[in-house]
Amino acid sequence: MLPPWTILARYLKYRSSWEDLCDRCGRCCFMREVDEDGDVIIDYAAPCAFLDAKTRQCTVYERRFETCNLCNRITLRHALFANHLPEGCAYTRIFRDKNEPGFESAETAARPQSNGEKANTPKRYRKDG
Template identity: 30%
Template sequence: MSNAFWQTKTLEQMTSEEFESLCDGCGKCCLNKVIDDDTDDLYFTDIACRLLDSKSGACRDYSNRFSLVPDCVKVDPADEESFLWLPPSCSYRRVREGRPLPSWHPLLTGSKAQMHKLKMSVAGRSVPESRGYGLVERIVSWPLVDRD
């Protein structure tokens, strides 16, 4: 993998290995979301997908996620709509919008520690779907926070 490929390639030009490595693993896209039917505004909740490990913020079955959770969104550079579900801090959104990766990104720091420390991931901040919460009662704004 070449260094800083995200500065020289578009998402479409990246190899699948590069594309995968661009994901910071924040887990924010694994939170349930609500769309306001009248305004089309998107809201994040802190209710986690059933595959999300709430402690680490990682998917517990990443390779099988699409078969186990049919509405899991696949980020696809050719599918504009797939980006609508991503938080502002998402690396795929950042690169697509011509923004640099944040200083806490694991590709720059070598680990997820700084991301977790700055609370840019869902680790330890979500509630499980199985508790049966209503989506609207669990709307939160912290997934929308972005930091350079």
């Protein structure tokens, strides 16, 4: 884990553009569950009802918290400790990596592709990394 002063410095740097950190890849918009071993299982066959499968974008993004009761705001606590965020999530890259990655706003960054994820293939993430 990064030292607290590094985390604080990064949070202060990005807090005014917190929403822009999101890659808008859509990978966190699928049903997830934690198994008995603490692994997070993401079911890519069960997307959120508001996820456009073709563009992998939320169709109600600006109103997502009011519209979808399963959508949760990502906080600094999530960025630091949550084990359900997908690999490569911008929030975890910025607040967990020792070397801060370059940052582009969501409007200018190229959107990540699905990385060959099959729609019906659940993916596991270990809770310890």
